[in-house]
Amino acid sequence: MKPTIVQVVQHLTPGGIETMALDLMHQLEDRADVHIVSLESTPDVASEKWPRLKPHLERLHFLDKQPGHSLGTLFKLRSLLLDLNATAVHSHHIGPLLYGGLAAKIAGLKSHVHTEHDAWHLNVERSARLQRWLLRALKPTLVADCEVVAHELTYHCPDSEPKVILNGVDTERFIPASTQRKALLRERLGLPSDHLLIGCAARLEHVKGHQYLLEALSMTSNTTLLLAGNGSLRQALKDQAKRLEISDRVRFLGNLDHMVPFYQVLDLFCLPSLNEGLPLSPLEAQACDVPVIVTNVGGCANVICPNSGCLLPAADVEAIRQAILCFQYANPNQHPRNFVLRVGNLKRTANAYLSLLHPETEEICHG
Secondary structure, eight states: OEEEEEEEEEEOOOOOHHHHHHHHHHTTTTOOOEEESSSOHHHHHHHHGGGGGGGGGGGGGEEOOOOOOOSSHHHHHHHHHHHHTTTTHHHHHHHHHHHHHHHHHHTOEEEEEEEEEGGGGGGGGHHHHHHHHHHHHHHHHEEESSSHHHHHHHSSSOOOOEEOOOOBBBBTTOOOOOOHHHHHHHEEEEEEETOOOOOEEEEESSOOHHHHHHHTTTTTEEEEEEEEEEETTTHHHHHHHTTTOOOGGGGEEOOOOOHHHHTTOOSSSEEOOSSSSSSHHHHHHTTTTOOEEESSSGGGGGGOTTTOOOOOOOOOOOHHHHHHHHHHHHHOOOHHHHHHHHHHHHHHHHHHHHHHOOOHHHHHHHO
């Protein structure tokens, strides 16, 4: 009989943690009955904002939690765990640790894995105190998605002993395009065939550093930038592109349900973040054999192919410009997909989590 694993997230909106939860659900479906609980929102609202959720709604559960602490949400989640005959809980980030961990304990579940995908919140002492208390009281198996996050957890929560499991991407879905397909995609999208096509997939928020990428782009020629994602800075970034006189070379694509064609059309991917945990988008791009430029923040150094990628300091316009020019004119013939197959493969990530959530199943599968 398959184990029933319930992942708990704060919300189901386009983002790295949420994408990882969905990918794990898909990857483990042959070996476990996996559900995802979103503390916030409702099915209709969430699926309207993120159409990718619609085919999976029978395995997605929404508790419509409102701002502030909620005992009602805790007991709703406990009842749901019992109704689903859950055997294990996998919580992502501190809010789901609180609700998912306490609900699992009240429901009598013995298997609880908690993953921290970044450690920014630990810089706020109130959050750090809560995290320390929860880890001591709930005693989950603690996972960090990269060494940097593990180090921060150990520093702020000295009693914790996090295991490191790197995030992974589906290398059977994210695949390179042939030269002919890339040319066809560019033609369909009306993209210039003689430009270096640069892509960035990230929320349009200050922390992602788009403003530095736009400025660097304005200092280059024969380059076009495709921005996938949405956020509060969309209009401000459009205004910046207009001021820099590059509006005709910057395309705002919004949230995309189908990311594979986006990566396949690119020559280069750039994520100029000011802060990160372990981002998925550079792995997705490289799985499609697209080289990447990323800033040296969070766990980004763990997701860049050393033979083809470029690691830069954050908020450095000149460094971004130089890196773009290097790729534009040197055009290194490398294959970063091999790096992802070796380091960032979702199968490896899923196997590692299953061995923690339900070791008996993993033993049977590999026995």
